[in-house]
Amino acid sequence: xxxxxxxxxxxxxxxxxxxxxxxxxxxxxxxxxxxxxxxxxxxxxxxxxxxxxxxxxxxxxxxxxxxxxxxxxxxxxxxxxxxxxxxxxxxxxxxxxxxxxxxxxxxxxxxxxxxxxxxxxxxxxxxxxxxxxxxxxxxxxxxxxxxxxxxxxxxxxxxxxxxxxxxxxxxxxxxxxxxxxxxxxxxxxxxxxxxxxxxxxxxxxxxxxxxxxxxxxxxxxxxxxxxxxxxxxxxxxxxxxxxxxxxxxxxxxxxxxxxxxxxxxxxxxxxxxx
Numbered sequence: 311x312x313x314x315x316x317x318x319x320x321x322x323x324x325x326x327x328x329x330x331x332x333x334x335x336x337x338x339x340x341x342x343x344x345x346x347x348x349x350x351x352x353x354x355x356x357x358x359x360x361x362x363x364x365x366x367x368x369x370x371x372x373x374x375x376x377x378x379x380x381x382x383x384x385x386x387x388x389x390x391x392x393x394x395x396x397x398x399x400x401x402x403x404x405x406x407x408x409x410x411x412x413x414x415x416x417x418x419x420x421x422x423x424x425x426x427x428x429x430x431x432x433x434x435x436x437x438x439x440x441x442x443x444x445x446x447x448x449x450x451x452x453x454x455x456x457x458x459x460x461x462x463x464x465x466x467x468x469x470x471x472x473x474x475x476x477x478x479x480x481x482x483x484x485x486x487x488x489x490x491x492x493x494x495x496x497x498x499x500x501x502x503x504x505x506x507x508x509x510x511x512x513x514x515x516x517x518x519x520x521x522x523x524x525x526x527x528x529x530x531x532x533x534x535x536x537x538x539x540x541x542x543x544x545x546x547x548x549x550x551x552x553x554x555x556x557x558x559x560x561x562x563x564x565x566x567x568x569x570x571x572x573x574x575x576x577x578x579x580x581x582x583x584x
Contacts, residue, residue, distance in 0.1 A: 380423070380425055382428040399430045401489070402487050411533075414457050417487065420434070436478055465487065553581075560580060
């Protein structure tokens with residue numbers, strides 16, 4: 311069992327007051343992993359400007375080994391009224407943290423780093439991966455796709471297209487999360503990309519278990535909320551947690567059981583969070 315699995319196991323046991331050393335371990339673990347340390351500490355030795363995206367980004371090569379995608383704050387272009395310009399890079403990191411605490415393992419390690427005087431998000435590069443547009447849907451495990459749709463609902467991602475996720479083997483990676491945590495709600499007509507696809511889909515037990523385990527973990531929720539408040543406005547963080555609560559409650563109800571494990575279409579507006 312990995313350390314991360316042990317942490318989630320603690321959550322499943324609903325430990326609201328773990329021993330002080332365990333609590334410190336959790337605090338130390340979540341902000342930094344070995345992959346994040348590589349992104350944080352290794353020297354830049356080269357770069358390639360990436361073309362085709364709406365925002366400026368660079369593929370940065372690191373000394374010894376490894377590389378990442380750097381998205382500087384200055385390269386952001388505001389495209390939605392519900393996502394403030396100059397905050398995309400923080401949302402990339404926030405999305406990674408949510409994914410990490412849920413244990414979905416969809417978002418590559420992502421940090422905030424200053425490179426040559428510019429601050430931005432820096433995400434681990436997934437070598438030899440294909441974009442969603444380049445693969446046949448049969449190459450993607452359905453549990454991975456549904457997990458990403460649930461994740462996109464939780465972070466209220468408004469920008470998930472075939473170019474914004476990668477596939478390597480049958481593993482799916484959710485990248486380009488800068489237009490997430492939108493301030494607008496479903497009640498105002500704003501739904502994240504793919505929510506309609508999620509409706510009437512079978513929700514794998516793996517996804518249900520991870521959501522229920524996290525939501526029963528009081529200390530984990532507090533730590534995640536504190537970390538997100540360093541990156542997002544309070545109303546955005548509160549809305550994210552409200553969505554987690556809504557979908558966790560929904561998948562535990564008789565409504566979804568009667569639908570044989572699927573979120574029925576009529577539940578669409580229950581997923582609003584106003």
